Amino acid sequence: MSKEAHMLPVWFFIGVLLAIYGVIIFSVALIDFHHPSAVVLAQYHPDLFAGVFLLAMGGLYTFWFWPGRRK
Amino acid sequence: MPLTSFAASAMLNGTDRLISLSAPDILIIVIYFATVLGIGIYLQRYAHTSKEFFLAGREMSAWVAGLSFLSANLGALELMGWAAATYQYGILAAHFYWIAAFPSMIFLGLVMMPFYYISKAHSVPGYLQLRYGEATRALSGISFAFMTILMSGINMYAMAIVMKVVLGWNIHFSIWVSSLTVAAYVVLGGLYSAIFNEVLQFFLIWVGVLTVPILGMIEAGGWSGLVMKIHERVHSDEYVHLWSTLGTFSGNPMGVHWTGMLLGLGGVIAFGYWGTDFLVIQRAMAAKDLRSARLAPIIAAYFKMIVPLIVILPGLLGLALLPYRLVPEGTPGEGLHTYNEVLPLMLARYCGPGLLGLGITALIAGFMSGMAGNLSAFATVWTYDIYRPYLCKIKSDAHLVVVGRWCTVLGVILSIGAAYFVTQFKSIMDYMQALVSFFIAPLCATVLIGMLWKRATAKAGFWGLLAGTVSSVAMFTLVKVNHKFLAVIALSPDAKEMAENLYRALWSWLICALVTVIVSLFTAPKSNHELRGLVWGNTDVPSEKNLPLYKRPVFWAVGVAIFFAILQWTFW
Numbered sequence: 248m249s250k251e252a253h254m255l256p257v258w259f260f261i262g263v264l265l266a267i268y269g270v271i272i273f274s275v276a277l278i279d280f281h282h283p284s285a286v287v288l289a290q291y292h293p294d295l296f297a298g299v300f301l302l303a304m305g306g307l308y309t310f311w312f313w314p315g316r317r318k
Numbered sequence: 319m320p321l322t323s324f325a326a327s328a329m330l331n332g333t334d335r336l337i338s339l340s341a342p343d344i345l346i347i348v349i350y351f352a353t354v355l356g357i358g359i360y361l362q363r364y365a366h367t368s369k370e371f372f373l374a375g376r377e378m379s380a381w382v383a384g385l386s387f388l389s390a391n392l393g394a395l396e397l398m399g400w401a402a403a404t405y406q407y408g409i410l411a412a413h414f415y416w417i418a419a420f421p422s423m424i425f426l427g428l429v430m431m432p433f434y435y436i437s438k439a440h441s442v443p444g445y446l447q448l449r450y451g452e453a454t455r456a457l458s459g460i461s462f463a464f465m466t467i468l469m470s471g472i473n474m475y476a477m478a479i480v481m482k483v484v485l486g487w488n489i490h491f492s493i494w495v496s497s498l499t500v501a502a503y504v505v506l507g508g509l510y511s512a513i514f515n516e517v518l519q520f521f522l523i524w525v526g527v528l529t530v531p532i533l534g535m536i537e538a539g540g541w542s543g544l545v546m547k548i549h550e551r552v553h554s555d556e557y558v559h560l561w562s563t564l565g566t567f568s569g570n571p572m573g574v575h576w577t578g579m580l581l582g583l584g585g586v587i588a589f590g591y592w593g594t595d596f597l598v599i600q601r602a603m604a605a606k607d608l609r610s611a612r613l614a615p616i617i618a619a620y621f622k623m624i625v626p627l628i629v630i631l632p633g634l635l636g637l638a639l640l641p642y643r644l645v646p647e648g649t650p651g652e653g654l655h656t657y658n659e660v661l662p663l664m665l666a667r668y669c670g671p672g673l674l675g676l677g678i679t680a681l682i683a684g685f686m687s688g689m690a691g692n693l694s695a696f697a698t699v700w701t702y703d704i705y706r707p708y709l710c711k712i713k714s715d716a717h718l719v720v721v722g723r724w725c726t727v728l729g730v731i732l733s734i735g736a737a738y739f740v741t742q743f744k745s746i747m748d749y750m751q752a753l754v755s756f757f758i759a760p761l762c763a764t765v766l767i768g769m770l771w772k773r774a775t776a777k778a779g780f781w782g783l784l785a786g787t788v789s790s791v792a793m794f795t796l797v798k799v800n801h802k803f804l805a806v807i808a809l810s811p812d813a814k815e816m817a818e819n820l821y822r823a824l825w826s827w828l829i830c831a832l833v834t835v836i837v838s839l840f841t842a843p844k845s846n847h848e849l850r851g852l853v854w855g856n857t858d859v860p861s862e863k864n865l866p867l868y869k870r871p872v873f874w875a876v877g878v879a880i881f882f883a884i885l886q887w888t889f890w
Binding site: 254255257260261264265267268271272275276279283284286287288289291293294297298300301 | 518532
């Protein structure tokens, strides 16, 4: 079997990193929810959406490529 | 393809920072650095043999190889430079992502990759050694190593300048911290590490910058609103059409005729870059089988064609929405922002704490992926094509890996040296676009003729490549000495510097091809046996007829072609 088959897949690393970023950005968005930063379109809370998106995408990748789940 | 004028002009900017980072932004950047280093440390255990260190064991999937293939090209200067070019030239800049990607990347996947992969060459100069001989390998290997280091150093310095302008970071801090981080993970995990991090960086670049086009389009009121706002700003439709303004040199902001765009950019430069630049091809060669190697550039082509979403669109949005006009570099005046600042300005426009850190991480990731590509390609070419044949005959596998690791360190040191060298001779940076065309365009002819024509001889390969390179340098020098020659080379008195680059590449390609053909006709060719697995008609490419249609590279290539056609028609 190739070495690549024994490695943690790159998708797992991506998932973990994106999930961590999701937590950070989502947390910042919640803390600043009533006092959004002075950027254009801040009323749409893009950081909140981005945090949820990153957390969902990162979580999905982390779960799907979790080492124990692989054959 | 590098846009080094961005780097040169960045030096002319002021030192006031555009953006201030908050604690969450810093945390995101620190986590990024820790992750890429952690990946390098983790992968160290897998990079013991030369095949593992230099070719990632040749066991990458098509997706990993494809995303890495694209990421090595998607440097920070590409992102910021082409966003700036879009602000300046409009959607014409998208040609560098569409016509300069689709035909050449598909051609690489369907036609060229089997020769690289089946020949089991370690590098493009290695293929040239098998096809033509030592002299051609030496010429291309040395020129590639020289180019790679110079490009790496210039990119490094330019990135440090950007960090200084955008964030107020110290130049030396940026150069040393970023380059030593890249060096550490490439030394530890070799191409495994470079590829893993490039795929990671590809994701970060997208999620980091995607906020700008999404919010920008909301603010502009969709595409029609964007076009209307641009028209109000510049009172012209030239900025939102791809081809309809290219009928004359004077009819578009770039000063380019459609023939130059099609043949110079889409033909010679694109085929030369994607088909012969080992920096990107090394990623495809690391694929686990031929089918994956052929799919890698095709997968990359899909993503390359949607990169304008995060590069070209922010440039257009900046043109339409920023409440002030950006200016060319060197324009005197207090508090003026230049074209090159358009992407950071748009990030700052929409991104608050956290998102801004992600955006800046995307720019740093872009820089690192480009540099890791340069370093791993340099280490491979230096070890296999310069060190082993000419400097040391020791052929033990373990020795080559040690040399590869030291070459990576050497590459970083030389790159840092090049970065500081550039600070002393800033005009060199202006010439980088030309330097690329000196080597890439003729190499394209040498490789293509070598792959497709059995009659091409060893001497023809060397003399053709040399003639193409020398003629390209000569044309460049002529224009520098007397600017009137620009009109001769680019075939029009209305032509601008961009057109000169495109046509110079075209002429040098033709000269290289002509010399190669003529010398071939007067010298002895190699035998069929010697050319086995190296030339069209003498290589057994495994049939894919037993595969279902959706697994065949040609099926996905047709999809790219349709996608490309739709984009051209939409933005014609």
